[in-house]
Amino acid sequence: MSDVVISVRELTKRFGDFTAVDRISFDVRRGEIFGFLGANGAGKTTAMRMLCGLSFPTSGSGTVAGYDVMREGEEIKRYIGYMSQRFSLYNDLTVWENINLFAGIYGLSKRETEQRAAELLERLNFSSERNALVGSLPLGWKQKLSFAIATIHRPEVVFLDEPTGGVDPMTRRQFWELIYEAADGGTTIFVTTHYMDEAEYCTRVSIMVDGRVQALDTPARLKQQFAAETMDEVFRTLARGAKRAE
Amino acid sequence: MYAIEVNNLAKSYGRVQALDGVSFAVRRGELFGLIGPDGAGKTTLFRLLTTLLLPDGGEAKVDGLDVVKDYLAIRSRVGYMPGRFSLYPDLSVEENLGFFAALFGVGVEESYDLVEPIYKQIAPFRTRRAGKLSGGMKQKLALSCALIHRPSVLFLDEPTTGVDAVSRCEFWDMLAGLKQRGITILVSTPYMDEASRCDRIALCNEGHILGIDTPTGIVGQFRSPLYAIRSRRTFALLEAARRQQGVVQCYPFGESHHLVVDDTFDKEQFVRALSDFEDLHIEPATPTIEDVFIKLMKR
Amino acid sequence: MKGNFLSFVKKESLHILRDTRTMLVVMLIPVVLMILFGFAISTEVNNINVAVVAPERTDGVKDAVERLSQNEYFTFKGYIESDQIDECLRSGKVMAVVLFAADYDRRAAQAAAGVPTEPIIQLILDASNVNTAGSATAYLQNILLGTASAQSMFETRMLFNPQMRSAYNFVPGIMGLIFILVCAMMTSVSIVREKEVGTMEVLLVSPVRPFKIIFAKMIPYFTISCIVLVTILLLARYLLGVPMSGGVMGIFSLSLLYLVLSLSLGLLVSTIASTQVAALLVSAMVMMMPILMLSGMLFPIENLPKFFQVVSNIVPARWYIDAVRKMMIQGVPMVVVWKDCTILLGMTVVLLGVSLKKFNDRLE
Numbered sequence: 001m002s003d004v005v006i007s008v009r010e011l012t013k014r015f016g017d018f019t020a021v022d023r024i025s026f027d028v029r030r031g032e033i034f035g036f037l038g039a040n041g042a043g044k045t046t047a048m049r050m051l052c053g054l055s056f057p058t059s060g061s062g063t064v065a066g067y068d069v070m071r072e073g074e075e076i077k078r079y080i081g082y083m084s085q086r087f088s089l090y091n092d093l094t095v096w097e098n099i100n101l102f103a104g105i106y107g108l109s110k111r112e113t114e115q116r117a118a119e120l121l122e123r124l125n126f127s128s129e130r131n132a133l134v135g136s137l138p139l140g141w142k143q144k145l146s147f148a149i150a151t152i153h154r155p156e157v158v159f160l161d162e163p164t165g166g167v168d169p170m171t172r173r174q175f176w177e178l179i180y181e182a183a184d185g186g187t188t189i190f191v192t193t194h195y196m197d198e199a200e201y202c203t204r205v206s207i208m209v210d211g212r213v214q215a216l217d218t219p220a221r222l223k224q225q226f227a228a229e230t231m232d233e234v235f236r237t238l239a240r241g242a243k244r245a246e
Numbered sequence: 247m248y249a250i251e252v253n254n255l256a257k258s259y260g261r262v263q264a265l266d267g268v269s270f271a272v273r274r275g276e277l278f279g280l281i282g283p284d285g286a287g288k289t290t291l292f293r294l295l296t297t298l299l300l301p302d303g304g305e306a307k308v309d310g311l312d313v314v315k316d317y318l319a320i321r322s323r324v325g326y327m328p329g330r331f332s333l334y335p336d337l338s339v340e341e342n343l344g345f346f347a348a349l350f351g352v353g354v355e356e357s358y359d360l361v362e363p364i365y366k367q368i369a370p371f372r373t374r375r376a377g378k379l380s381g382g383m384k385q386k387l388a389l390s391c392a393l394i395h396r397p398s399v400l401f402l403d404e405p406t407t408g409v410d411a412v413s414r415c416e417f418w419d420m421l422a423g424l425k426q427r428g429i430t431i432l433v434s435t436p437y438m439d440e441a442s443r444c445d446r447i448a449l450c451n452e453g454h455i456l457g458i459d460t461p462t463g464i465v466g467q468f469r470s471p472l473y474a475i476r477s478r479r480t481f482a483l484l485e486a487a488r489r490q491q492g493v494v495q496c497y498p499f500g501e502s503h504h505l506v507v508d509d510t511f512d513k514e515q516f517v518r519a520l521s522d523f524e525d526l527h528i529e530p531a532t533p534t535i536e537d538v539f540i541k542l543m544k545r
Numbered sequence: 546m547k548g549n550f551l552s553f554v555k556k557e558s559l560h561i562l563r564d565t566r567t568m569l570v571v572m573l574i575p576v577v578l579m580i581l582f583g584f585a586i587s588t589e590v591n592n593i594n595v596a597v598v599a600p601e602r603t604d605g606v607k608d609a610v611e612r613l614s615q616n617e618y619f620t621f622k623g624y625i626e627s628d629q630i631d632e633c634l635r636s637g638k639v640m641a642v643v644l645f646a647a648d649y650d651r652r653a654a655q656a657a658a659g660v661p662t663e664p665i666i667q668l669i670l671d672a673s674n675v676n677t678a679g680s681a682t683a684y685l686q687n688i689l690l691g692t693a694s695a696q697s698m699f700e701t702r703m704l705f706n707p708q709m710r711s712a713y714n715f716v717p718g719i720m721g722l723i724f725i726l727v728c729a730m731m732t733s734v735s736i737v738r739e740k741e742v743g744t745m746e747v748l749l750v751s752p753v754r755p756f757k758i759i760f761a762k763m764i765p766y767f768t769i770s771c772i773v774l775v776t777i778l779l780l781a782r783y784l785l786g787v788p789m790s791g792g793v794m795g796i797f798s799l800s801l802l803y804l805v806l807s808l809s810l811g812l813l814v815s816t817i818a819s820t821q822v823a824a825l826l827v828s829a830m831v832m833m834m835p836i837l838m839l840s841g842m843l844f845p846i847e848n849l850p851k852f853f854q855v856v857s858n859i860v861p862a863r864w865y866i867d868a869v870r871k872m873m874i875q876g877v878p879m880v881v882v883w884k885d886c887t888i889l890l891g892m893t894v895v896l897l898g899v900s901l902k903k904f905n906d907r908l909e
Contacts, residue, residue: 039410040381139284165407166436168283168451169536170543173497180481180498194410197439200500219501232411232439239412296750298908322752332743336563337556348552349751391747 005030005156005188006051010060011069013046020046022211023060028157028204033179033189035202035219039239043211044192051190052159053077065156078106081150084161088146091135095126098134099149106153120148140171147178157188164198176201196232207235209242247310249274249399249430250295254304257290264290266453267304272432272446277425279444280434281535286450288434289329292403295432296326309398322350325397327388329404335377339368339387342376343394350395357396360427364420365390382413389420393429400424402433406440418443438535449539456542461535468533468541470494471511476502476527483523490516497540504531506541549753553761560735561765571731575723575773579780582715593618593681594639596625605650609689613643616688618681634671641681642669643689716781717869718842720800721862723777725836727770728807729814730828732763736815737824746908755906763808770804781873790876796869799879802889803865809896810861816903836862841870864888 006028013021021043028034038044049055051064053073062069065079089098096117103113121127124144134142143163150158160179164172179201183189191202199205199219206216215222215238219231226234250272257265265287272278280288293299295308297317306313311320333342343365347354358365368386371379376387385405392400402421406414418440421431425445433444441447442461449456449464457464475496477483484503487496492511496503505528513528520526561568595613599606602624614621622639633639644667646652652665668685672678736759739745748758778796781787789796810832818824837843839853840862846854857863868885871877879886 039412166284168286168543169438169539170497171283173499173540176498177481177484180484184479184481195437196411197437197500201498230439232415235411236415239410242412293746293908298746298749300907318752321750324750326747326750328743328746330743332747334556334560334744335742336560341556341559345552345556346747348549348556349748349753351549351752 003030004028005032006034006062006064006190008051008060008062008069011047011050011057011062012059013043013050013055014058019211021050021057024208024211024213025060026206026213026216028188028190030188031183031186033183033191033201033203035199035205036190036192036208037194037196037199037205037235038192038208039194039235039242042208042239042242044208047208048159048161048190048192051076052080052082078153079156081153081155081158082161083146083150083158083163085143085163085165089134089142089149092133094131094133095121095137095145096130098145099152102149103152108153116152120152124148138171140167140174143167143171143175144178147175147182151182151187155187157190158182160189160191162193162195163191165195196230196235199231199235205231207238209238214238247274248272248307249276249309250278250432251307252291252295252304253306255291255294255301255306256303257287257294257299257301263453265294268450268453268455269304270448270455270458272430274430275425275428277421277431277433277443277445279441279447280432280450281436281438281441281447281539282434282450283436285452287453288450289403292326292328292401292432292434296324296401297321322395323398325392325395325400327392327400327402327405329407331384331388333376333384333388333391336375338373338375339379340372342387343391346391347394352395354394357394360396360424361390361393363423364393380413381409382416385409385413385417386420389417393424397429399430399432402431404434404436406435406437414440438539441535447535449535449542451539451543456539456545464535464538465533468538470541471507472531472533472537473505473507473513473528474499474502474531475505477523477525479523483520483526486520486523487516490519492516495540495544499531499536502527502531504537506537550757550761553758554764557735557762558765561769567731571727571769572773572776574726575719575777576780578719578723579716579777579785582719592620593641593677594622595619595641595643595685596622596630596633596639597643597645598625598627598630599645599649600647601645601649603650605653606645609643609645612688613685616684618684619688630669634669637671640671640677641685643667643685644669715842716777716785716787717866717873718840720774720777720869721803721840721842721866722833722836723773724770724800724804724807725810725828725832725862727773728766728804729811729832730825732766732808732811733814733818733824733828734821735762735766736812737818737821740815741820749906749908755904756901759812759904763812766811767804767808770807771801774800774804787873788876789873792872792878795879796872799865799868799872799882799886799889802886802893803861806861806889806893806896809893809900812904813896813900816900816905835860839863840866842866861889861892864892 004027009025010023011021011025012019012023024047036044036048046055050057050069051062053069053076057069064076067075067079069076093101099117099120100113103116108116121130126145129137134145137145147163164175179189191198193199202219204216204218205222206213208214217225222234223229223231226237228234228237248271252271253269254267255265256267268291280291282288290299294301295306295313297313297320300314308320309323313320337345343354364386368383371383376384379387406417409417421433425431444461446458446460447464448458457467459467475483475487484496484498487493487503487505492507493505494508495506517526517528597610610621613619625633630642634642646665649665652662656662656665666689668682670678670681739748749755774797778793782789814824814827818827839849839857839860846857846863849857864885868882871882872879
C-alpha cells in the first residue's frame with residue numbers, strides 16, 4: 001500500500017457563484033497528524049465533507065484511503081472514522097451499547113466487537129464503566145471514548161472536528177496521548193480546529209484562508225517562516241488578509 | 247472597596263455539587279479572569295452573581311449589594327453576556343441594540359460614547375439580521391448590548407468560545423479599552439492562553455478555585471524544574487520518558503513534551519537512558535499557566 | 546417607563562411580522578377551516594339518490610314522489626322492484642329506498658282522519674354514514690308525511706337550524722379551537738423560544754419585571770386574535786349565512802374573555818415547558834385534543850361516556866363553544882348564557898393567577 005493516505009489535487013467546490021473551496025492540493029502521509037486550520041467560513045468544513053465522501057467536488061481530484069472522492073464516496077466512508085465535538089455518542093445509551101452500535105454500523109462481527117470492546121475498555125481504564133450511561137460520564141471521558149469508538153473499525157484515517165474543546169489541561173493531554181498512540185500504530189489523523197494551541201500538537205498544519213490553502217508545513221517551520229512565537233500569531237497574520245466572513 | 251465579593255459560595259443541582267465553597271474578591275476597575283474547563287462551575291458562579299440563581303450557602307456581593315436581598319438593585323447595575331448567543335436572530339443589529347436600551351430604560355445616544363468603539367465596527371451592518379452575522383460580529387453586538395446601560399460591573403461568560411483566533415484577539419483588546427473606562431469586568435474562559443490578558447485570574451476546576459493571582463504570579467508558583475523534550479517518535483518518547491529516574495510527570499505539550507522532574511533527576515543520565523532516540527532534543531522550558539493548572543489539579 | 550413598554554410590544558411584533566410563514570398560517574387556517582367545514586366536510590344531506598318501491602302507483606304515491614323529486618336535497622332515481630332494494634343500496638346507486646304500502650292511499654286517509662293504522666311507509670337507508678343517514682331520515686319523514694293527510698302521524702320539527710346546516714355547529718367549534726391555537730400555542734412557543742435561545746437570561750438580568758415583558762408579548766398575539774375573530778365572524782355571517790341573531794356584541798365580548806383565557810393558558814404552558822418542541826407538544830396534547838374530543842365540537846357532550854362528560858367540565862372550550870353556539874344559532878342574548886360566562890371568567894382568573902405566580906424571575 002502506498003504511503004500517501006490522502007491525496008488531493010486542485011479540489012474545488014462551488015455553490016452557485018460562491019467558491020467555498022478553491023483548488024486546494026495536498027498530501028497526507030500514513031501515521032501523520034494533519035492539522036487542518038482556518039477561520040470560520042474559510043472552507044474547512046466543506047473541504048472535510050468532500051474528503052469524507054459526504055459531498056462531491058465540483059472539480060479537481062483526490063483519493064482518500066485509495067478511493068476516489070469523485071466516484072467512491074461510499075467506499076471511503078468504510079475506511080474512515082469520524083469524531084466531532086458536537087455529536088459523537090448517544091448519551092442515553094450505555095458505554096457498551098454505544099460501542100456495539102458503532103461496531104455494528106461498520107459491520108464488525110460479534111466476536112470482533114467483543115474482542116475490540118474489551119481491548120478498548122481496558123486501554124481507557126473504562127472496564128468498570130461498561131454499563132454506565134454515556135450521559136453520566138465527565139466530558140473528558142466522553143471525548144476519549146468517542147475517539148476510541150471512532151477508531152473501533154481500525155480505519156485508515158480518522159477525521160476529528162474540534163475534538164478537545166472545553167476540557168481541563170490534563171484530560172486534554174490524555175486525549176492527545178490517545179491520538180499519538182493511534183498515529184504511532186499507523187492511523188492517519190486529520191484534525192480540523194480553530195484553536196491554534198491544538199495545532200501545535202500536529203505533525204503538519206495547513207491553514208485555509210478564503211477557500212485556499214495559504215500555508216502548509218510543520219508548526220516549527222511555520223513559526224520560523226512567519227517570525228512568530230506561537231501558531232496563534234501565524235494564524236492571525238494569515239487570517240487578517242481574509243476577505244470573506246462566514 | 248471591592249466590586250465583587252464572594253464568600254464561601256456554594257450551589258448544587260441535585261447530587262451534583264456545581265460550586266463548592268468558593269471565595270474571592272474583585273477590585274473596582276479590575277479585569278478578573280475565571281479560567282477553567284467545562285464543569286468547573288464558571289457559569290453557575292455567573293448566574294449566582296447576576297441573581298439568576300439562589301446560592302445554597304455562603305454569600306456574595308456585587309457593587310456592595312447582596313445577591314439575594316438586593317437582587318433588583320443589582321440587575322440595573324450589571325451587564326451580562328451569557329455563554330451562548332443571547333440576541334434575537336430575527337431582529338436587525340440596530341433593533342437589538344434599541345431593544346436592550348429600552349429594556350434598561352435608556353436611550354441609545356446616552357451611552358453611545360461607551361459603546362462606540364465596539365459598535366462602530368458592526369455599524370456598517372446595522373440593518374442586517376443578528377442571526378446572519380459572523381461569530382466575531384455577533385460577539386461585538388452582544389457586548390454592545392450588555393454595555394448600553396453603562397453597567398458598573400460586566401459579567402462575560404465564555405465570550406470567546408467558538409470564535410476564531412483573530413476575533414478573540416480583537417475581543418480582548420476591546421475589554422482592555424473598557425477597563426480604561428473604569429468598568430469592572432469578570433470574564434471566564436476555558437483557554438489558558440487568554441489568561442495573560444487579565445489583571446488577576448482564578449484557576450477553577452470542578453467547583454473549586456485552585457489558585458488566585460496575577461498571571462505572572464500564578465506561573466511563578468511553578469517552582470520545580472521543567473524541561474521540554476522532543477523526538478520524531480512522539481508516542482514512544484512519552485512512554486520511555488515516564489519510566490526514567492526523577493521524572494514526576496511527562497505530558498504532551500504542543501510540539502514537544504513537558505517533563506516535570508524532582509531533585510533526583512539527572513539530565514545526562516536521562517539522555518543516556520534514551521539514547522535510542524537518536525533525534526532526542528532536551529532543553530529547559532518556561533512553565534505556562536497550563537503547567538501550573540496540571541500541577542494544582544494533581545494536588 | 547411607558548415608552549419602554551411600547552418598545553417591547555414593537556420588538557414582539559417584529560418577531561411575528563418577520564416570521565411570515567407562521568403569520569400566513571395563522572391568518573389562513575381560520576379561513577380554510579371555515580370553508581372546509583362550511584362546505585366540504587358537511588354532514589348535510591345533499592344530492593341524496595332515492596329509489597321508490599310502490600306496488601300500486603296511486604295518486605297518493607305519485608303525489609309523494611313528486612314532492613320528493615322537487616326537493617333540493619333529493620334526487621329521484623326511479624321506481625324499482627322490491628327484490629332490487631338490496632342490490633341498489635349495496636352498489637351505492639341510491640342511498641335511500643322508500644317503500645309504500647299496497648293500500649297507501651286508503652290507509653293514509655284513515656291516518657289523516659285519526660284512525661290508528663299500521664305503518665304505511667318504510668324507509669330503508671344506507672347507514673354507513675350515520676350522520677347523513679340520520680339527517681336524510683328526518684328530511685324524508687318531513688317530506689313524505691309532512692302533508693296534511695299524514696301530519697297527525699309523525700311530526701318532527703327542526704328548530705333554530707331548520708335546514709340542519711352543520712356549518713352552524715362548526716363555527717363556534719372552530720372559534721374555540723383557533724383562539725387556543727393562536728393565543729395559547731403561539732405565546733407559549735414565543736416565551737419558551739426566549740428560554741431556548743438564551744435571551745431570557747438577559748431579560749431576567751434587567752431591572753424590568755418579567756411580567757411586563759410577558760404582557761408586552763401578549764399584546765401582538767391578542768391583536769392578531771382579534772383580527773382572526775373579526776374574520777371568522779364576517780365569514781360566518783356572509784359566507785355561511787349563520788344568523789347571529791343573539792347580537793354580535795355579545796359574541797364579541799365573550800370571545801375577548803376567551804382570548805384572555807387562552808393567553809393565560811399559554812403563559813402557564815411556557816412556565817412548564819423548557820423547549821419549543823415541548824411547548825408545542827403540551828399545547829397539542831393538553832389543549833387541542835380535549836377541544837376536539839371533549840368540547841362538544843365534534844361529538845355532543847351528552848353522547849360521551851359519563852367519565853368524559855365530567856372531564857369535559859374543565860375544558861374551557863366546552864363552555865365557550867356552548868355559549869357561542871347558543872348566541873349565534875339560537876339567538877339568545879348574553880344574559881341567558883351567564884353560567885358559561887361566569888365559569889369562563891373564573892377559569893381565566895385562576896389560570897392567570899397561577900401562571901403569573903409560577904412565572905419566576907430567576908432561572909430556577
